[in-house]
């Protein structure tokens with residue numbers, strides 16, 4: 001018999017999970033403080049790449065950080081007033097850069113995202129929005145031999161986990177993406193990947209279908225979670241007290257605050273990223289392009305072309321610093337000198353990031369009726385639909401197809 005489930009969060013993780021739970025016949029209510037798809041899941045780079053199985057903390061990261069921080073066009077920025085708060089997380093992040101941990105993390109990431117396209121297929125067909133997902137290769141471009149060689153370990157890991165790659169030279173890069181500047185000497189083409197042409201519309205389409213299928217979405221802010229015998233008993237929201245029977249927490253970057261109200265501490269940080277979307281860029285982009293040094297993705301979207309990237313540590317609540325979007329625009333012009341930048345929009349979003357680059361997916365330790373699904377960091381779009389499947393399996397008492405131990409909440 002279906003359970004009565006309350007789920008916090010209507011980002012991609014929340015809506016994919018709610019959709020899979022509803023497919024199993026549960027009575028599901030989503031509670032969200034933002035309309036579906038209007039928080040971090042609004043503006044990502046759209047990449048659905050099963051190849052993306054490398055953690056953020058890689059061997060040698062400690063020695064790269066000073067260079068990143070001192071480069072005005074670098075991919076990393078720390079607001080110094082926030083540094084003392086971020087430091088414990090950063091130390092844990094760096095501690096995760098040893099080879100053994102990186103090997104394990106990459107295996108665990110691959111296990112989640114290897115069937116991301118298949119996991120979305122079920123949902124987008126049902127929601128009538130299969131057009132949003134493109135199967136496509138993507139290109140990674142390097143300006144120098146040195147930066148190409150600097151990524152050798154990452155490519156080794158990806159290949160060992162089953163990613164097929166094809167190395168291309170400068171002429172090959174031009175053939176694949178003719179409008180890319182001529183300063184890229186080395187490239188890697190990654191076939192059989194995918195991307196979403198409008199990440200916000202994807203979440204909204206899932207939300208509409210979820211409601212058509214009998215699910216409920218309430219726009220409310222959860223202020224506290226009442227706990228008693230048997231686990232979580234009620235959500236205290238800005239509208240009313242809502243009794244809960246089974247609770248799933250998919251609150252993105254706010255999941256740390258929500259888990260803390262349940263007595264479970266998790267080290268989650270807001271890793272703030274930016275995008276600039278050009279509605280009339282005068283570019284024909286045949287596939288997404290990643291420039292590894294700048295750590296940016298440029299993706300063709302139904303709204304135009306989007307460049308996304310940057311990792312800014314300033315906490316959840318600080319105002320956006322759109323100078324970081326200016327940095328993205330500088331990279332865009334360097335990559336595509338012909339780009340028309342006259343009509344663009346800018347955005348900042350908060351990646352929910354864990355120091356070991358792995359999400360938390362699975363049951364709470366302290367409460368039998370609570371499940372967690374958050375902390376996907378740079379891979380929340382890739383991980384959204386697979387996570388929904390895993391949570392639906394766990395709630396139903398089915399064994400998920402992968403070992404869930406690496407994602408447990410009490411691993412820290």
Ligand SMILES: Cc1cc2nc3c(=O)[nH]c(=O)nc-3n(C[C@H](O)[C@H](O)[C@H](O)COP(=O)(O)OP(=O)(O)OC[C@H]3O[C@@H](n4cnc5c(N)ncnc54)[C@H](O)[C@@H]3O)c2cc1C
Pocket residue numbers: 008009010011012013014031032033034035036037038039040041042043044045046047048220221222223250251252253254255272273274275297308309310348349350351352374375376377378379380381382383
């Ligand atoms: C610049 C950038 C580029 C990216 N590119 C990619 C990419 O190409 N591929 C990829 O896989 N990932 C990418 N990501 C990461 C991805 O976007 C995130 O991991 C993902 O969106 C997180 O989804 P989520 O559902 O966990 O969180 P969110 O989308 O942030 O949703 C959280 C939900 O929880 C709700 N909520 C939180 N607290 C409460 C509360 N107290 N009460 C009620 N509701 C609450 C919010 O209202 C919201 O609905 C990128 C991120 C950024 C910033």
